[in-house]
Amino acid sequence: MKTTISHESFRAALKAVRANSPLVHNITNYVAMNNSANALLAIGASPVMAHWRDEMEEMTAIAGALVINIGTLDGEWIEGMRAAGVAALRRGTPIVLDPVGAGATSQRTATALRLIEECKPTVIRGNGSEIMALVDANTKSKGVDSSASSHDALTAAKSLAKSTGSVVVISGEVDYITDGTTTHTVEGGDPIMTSVTGMGCTSTALVGAFLAVESDALVAATSAMALMSLAGERAAAYSKGSGSMQMNFLDELYNLTPEMV
Numbered sequence: 001m002k003t004t005i006s007h008e009s010f011r012a013a014l015k016a017v018r019a020n021s022p023l024v025h026n027i028t029n030y031v032a033m034n035n036s037a038n039a040l041l042a043i044g045a046s047p048v049m050a051h052w053r054d055e056m057e058e059m060t061a062i063a064g065a066l067v068i069n070i071g072t073l074d075g076e077w078i079e080g081m082r083a084a085g086v087a088a089l090r091r092g093t094p095i096v097l098d099p100v101g102a103g104a105t106s107q108r109t110a111t112a113l114r115l116i117e118e119c120k121p122t123v124i125r126g127n128g129s130e131i132m133a134l135v136d137a138n139t140k141s142k143g144v145d146s147s148a149s150s151h152d153a154l155t156a157a158k159s160l161a162k163s164t165g166s167v168v169v170i171s172g173e174v175d176y177i178t179d180g181t182t183t184h185t186v187e188g189g190d191p192i193m194t195s196v197t198g199m200g201c202t203s204t205a206l207v208g209a210f211l212a213v214e215s216d217a218l219v220a221a222t223s224a225m226a227l228m229s230l231a232g233e234r235a236a237a238y239s240k241g242s243g244s245m246q247m248n249f250l251d252e253l254y255n256l257t258p259e260m261v
Contacts, residue, residue: 022212029071032198064212085119103133190236
């Protein structure tokens with residue numbers, strides 16, 4: 001794993017997550033819900049997976065960060081996302097948006113753009129195609145999978161960051177994290193990670209945990225992606241396939257300590 005933030009910053013952020021056990025409110029998809037919750041528990045955070053609109057105000061009031069993931073959309077969930085996002089924005093609670101499948105359908109792209117406009121997320125994390133679709137509606141993705149590399153999307157990510165004020169994360173073979181001016185990179189992980197469902201969604205959840213304890217969104221997002229990369233590399237070294245990789249990845253998240261970085 002290679003990252004452009006210092007090991008000291010990474011260690012301090014991970015130590016803060018483990019010491020503070022921040023509550024991370026996730027409105028996420030059915031596919032990744034269990035994985036994301038277990039990953040947050042593994043790093044010492046406290047997950048809550050709540051999407052009912054009527055409890056958004058109260059839930060947001062006790063959360064250290066809000067994660068909105070549009071992977072499995074319907075009208076009621078969208079209203080819950082909007083309610084939670086507006087409440088978090090009003091309270092100054094950091095928000096992470098994962099525009100899953102933006103570019104696959106016009107509804108997904110429009111929903112992501114509406115959430116960006118109304119909720120003003122602190123961080124937007126997606127794959128190359130998703131990030132490009134938020135800048136150019138003519139960009140098409142292959143379902144929830146990217147048809148563009150993270151490098152291809154870097155110009156779009158910088159433009160999106162400047163226009164929204166959000167830190168933008170593009171995950172891929174190389175992860176890019178940018179505020180439009182400064183760009184951090186994380187290299188590493190393993191190709192087998194793309195065969196495990198919900199890995200991108202898991203990284204979004206981890207960004208939320210780090211944002212809850214680190215006020216610098218660039219450092220928080222880069223630390224989360226670096227942790228994903230490091231745990232992925234270590235797990236892949238002894239995994240026999242995607243099934244054991246999923247289990248071993250959670251174990252690596254659980255066992256990694258700041259001193260091991």
